Amino acid sequence: MNAWILEKQSNIEERPLKLTNIPSPVPGKKEIRVKVLVCGICRTDIHIAEGDLPLKKSPLILGHEIVGVVEKTGEGVKSFRPGDPVGISWLYNTCGKCEYCIKGKENYCPDFQCTGWDADGGFAEYITIREDFALSLQGINMEPEDLAPLMCPGIAGYCALKLTEAERGNKLGLFGFGPTAYYVLKAANYLGIEVYVSTRSSSHREEAKRNGAVWVGNVAEENMPCPLNSAILFPPAGALVEPVLAYVEKGGILVLAPVSMSLIEIENYSENLWGRDVRTLYNVNKAEAEEFLKIAGQTGMRMGRQVFNWEELQDAMIQVKKGEIKEPNAVIKIL
Numbered sequence: 001m002n003a004w005i006l007e008k009q010s011n012i013e014e015r016p017l018k019l020t021n022i023p024s025p026v027p028g029k030k031e032i033r034v035k036v037l038v039c040g041i042c043r044t045d046i047h048i049a050e051g052d053l054p055l056k057k058s059p060l061i062l063g064h065e066i067v068g069v070v071e072k073t074g075e076g077v078k079s080f081r082p083g084d085p086v087g088i089s090w091l092y093n094t095c096g097k098c099e100y101c102i103k104g105k106e107n108y109c110p111d112f113q114c115t116g117w118d119a120d121g122g123f124a125e126y127i128t129i130r131e132d133f134a135l136s137l138q139g140i141n142m143e144p145e146d147l148a149p150l151m152c153p154g155i156a157g158y159c160a161l162k163l164t165e166a167e168r169g170n171k172l173g174l175f176g177f178g179p180t181a182y183y184v185l186k187a188a189n190y191l192g193i194e195v196y197v198s199t200r201s202s203s204h205r206e207e208a209k210r211n212g213a214v215w216v217g218n219v220a221e222e223n224m225p226c227p228l229n230s231a232i233l234f235p236p237a238g239a240l241v242e243p244v245l246a247y248v249e250k251g252g253i254l255v256l257a258p259v260s261m262s263l264i265e266i267e268n269y270s271e272n273l274w275g276r277d278v279r280t281l282y283n284v285n286k287a288e289a290e291e292f293l294k295i296a297g298q299t300g301m302r303m304g305r306q307v308f309n310w311e312e313l314q315d316a317m318i319q320v321k322k323g324e325i326k327e328p329n330a331v332i333k334i335l
Ligand SMILES: NC(=O)c1ccc[n+]([C@@H]2O[C@H](COP(=O)([O-])OP(=O)(O)OC[C@H]3O[C@@H](n4cnc5c(N)ncnc54)[C@H](OP(=O)(O)O)[C@@H]3O)[C@@H](O)[C@H]2O)c1
Pocket: 152, 153, 156, 175, 176, 177, 178, 179, 180, 181, 198, 199, 200, 201, 204, 234, 235, 236, 237, 257, 258, 259, 260, 281, 282, 283, 284
């Protein structure tokens, strides 16, 4: 099969990925082989390519926003047949035996394996995965290009939303309005949660309003109109934690979405932290991914995406790094 492989990490401008032809992976017991149709580019792919995150295998195929169809099933596969539409997210495999896995909290499994990091990902014609971790896309009437971003920002956003414990009628604040926040807004609307969005960008403000936010503004310039039951902070800016907490009422929950964060300092513990919970989003789990995809199928979540051809992968990654793509998401068409 044709695949883009990473052997040695370097700046993405140096084009560290090589286009090669390698044997297609063979589906083992309870595994399926998926013909990849499209795969989205995530910032994490760039972090791995450049060495901000260590290389866990070499050569490695990046990519974890995968949409495709089952092409072949291994021995004992029960839930999929050739031709079935499937998605693959960051969740590639877990041990299945530890306390976390048994409780359905496999996002904390010490053996959590990530697609496109611990195992080969979607910038290739085929990928194999255990049937338990492939996500059925049956009945979701959306183009593969629109489905791809659901696999990372979509699912991760929904897991962050679950951590807030927000319920119908609650007030939820979203601070920063990138792709992840967009999907949270759509899912929260569907669940009857009122969403208050703070963003610096006027185009993000318009998009949030168009998609059902109750209030849109920028807390650097004006206050939230009311206290919040819970909130999600998206940018990795630790200095924002205390001001955001100040909007969350007692008994409320603040979820920090980023995978890295600058220094967090709480100056006024009694006023701004005491009585609130702070949680972090740590990987994703399957039950929530499936719940989210069901909601996505019913609501039709479509956000801007720029589609690139197979041979343009590295140009697209460079553009994503530089913030030069015209849309919030970049998606690669696989051969
Ligand atoms: N834990 C996990 O497993 C997991 C998985 C996926 C994603 N995530 C995290 O989710 C977060 C959001 O992801 P995303 O794809 O939506 O990324 P993103 O577009 O970078 O979202 C962050 C948003 O925050 C705002 N922002 C950035 N820097 C800021 C600053 N210095 N001050 C104030 N606002 C700032 C921007 O929004 P405005 O321009 O609208 O203000 C930006 O769009 C990321 O931090 C990512 O690490 C976590």
